[in-house]
Amino acid sequence: DVVMTQSPLSLPAALGQSASISCRSSQSLVHRDGQIYLSWLQQRPGQSPRRLICKVSNRDSGVPDRFSGSGSGTDFTLNISRVEAEDVGVYYCLQGTHWPWTFGQGTKVEIK
Amino acid sequence: EVQLVESGGGLVQPGGSLRLSCVASGFSFRNYGMSWVRQAPGKGLEWVAHINQDQSDRWYVDSVKGRFTISRDNAKNSLYLQVNTLRGEDTAVYYCATSGTVRGDKAYWGQGTLVTVSP
Numbered sequence: 001d002v003v004m005t006q007s008p009l010s011l012p013a014a015l016g017q018s019a020s021i022s023c024r025s026s027q028s029l030v031h032r033d034g035q036i037y038l039s040w041l042q043q044r045p046g047q048s049p050r051r052l053i054c055k056v057s058n059r060d061s062g063v064p065d066r067f068s069g070s071g072s073g074t075d076f077t078l079n080i081s082r083v084e085a086e087d088v089g090v091y092y093c094l095q096g097t098h099w100p101w102t103f104g105q106g107t108k109v110e111i112k
Numbered sequence: 113e114v115q116l117v118e119s120g121g122g123l124v125q126p127g128g129s130l131r132l133s134c135v136a137s138g139f140s141f142r143n144y145g146m147s148w149v150r151q152a153p154g155k156g157l158e159w160v161a162h163i164n165q166d167q168s169d170r171w172y173v174d175s176v177k178g179r180f181t182i183s184r185d186n187a188k189n190s191l192y193l194q195v196n197t198l199r200g201e202d203t204a205v206y207y208c209a210t211s212g213t214v215r216g217d218k219a220y221w222g223q224g225t226l227v228t229v230s231p
Contacts, residue, residue, distance in 0.1 A: 001174075037215055041157075048207060049149075049157065051219035058216060092157055096214025100173045101159040 002026050002095050006104035012112035013083040021078045021107045023093035028073055030097070037096035040069055040078045043106075044089040052091075053078065085111060114138035116208045116222030123228045128198050134191040134208030134222055142186040144218065145211030148193045150204035151224070158204075161193065162211050175201075198229045 003026040013019040021040075029036045040053040051060050053069035056076060066081045080087055088111060093104040120132040132148070147162045161182040162171045170182055181194040191208055205224040213219035 035216075039214060039216075039219075041213075043157075048221040048223055049209075050221070051213055054216040054219070060219065094157075094159075094214060099162075099171050101162075101214050103157045103159070106156045 001100055002029075002098045002102050004093050004095055004102050004104035006091075006093060006107050009105060009107055011107055011109045013080070013087075013109055014112055015085065016082055019080045019083050019087075019109060021080075021091055021093075021109075023071075023076045023078070023104050025074045025076075025095055027098070029095050030073070035097075036072065038069075038071065038076050039094045039096065040067075041092045041094055041103075042087075042089050043092065044086075047089075049092065080109070083109075083111070114220050116220055118206065118208050118222045118225035121206065121225030121227045123230060124198055125231055126199060126229055128229070129194070129196045130198070130227060132193040132195065132206055132208075132225055132227070136189045136191070136208075136220075139218065139220065141189040146182075146184060146191045147209050147211045147213075148180075148182060148191075149207045149209050149221075150202075151207070152201070152204045155204075159214075160206070163191070164211075195227065198227070200229050203227060203229045 005024045007022045038056050041049040043049045052063045057069045068079045090106040115137045118134045145164045148160045163182045179197045183192045207224045208222040210220045
């Protein structure tokens, strides 16, 4: 199985400042169709997960442009610029290239 | 409004069985691959099973193979997960989600149903 390793696992972030989460996969996430199926999901306290970013850098509808994704191959990053209180929660990277689809351990973002 | 509503969770003894259901509305259910994803209490997410639109493909994570069965009824806009021979480590909130979540298609998730396996 593809192992997804996130860092840091805990991220205290100041309001208005930027925050960055890294995700590394144990093997290439380039699918045979040429796409890279790497997504980022947000899970706010007490809520179901919500996708923010798909295919490395494509923001979902309604997601603030403060969120951006980048990366290639096996190294990926989620950036949150100008952190807001509503950004508190756990963020997961998710690979959909190889079955079983696997998540990172999650990064807990809190306001410091 | 898109909705996925799970039901069927509960407290069950080790070795027991349950049938989880998910009813979809607000989108064309028959056109979407569907999945079950679980989350143990206070833990991360695990993708458990996927089924394609016509049930010709069903994939399972190794830890549930032979014990869980995913199925769907497109006429009823419903997804199911039959969970047998339950173990303590199966205790989790089980979410119904569109498989398109992983490929950049529509990403719809339910609110989850809790399965607790305990003597």
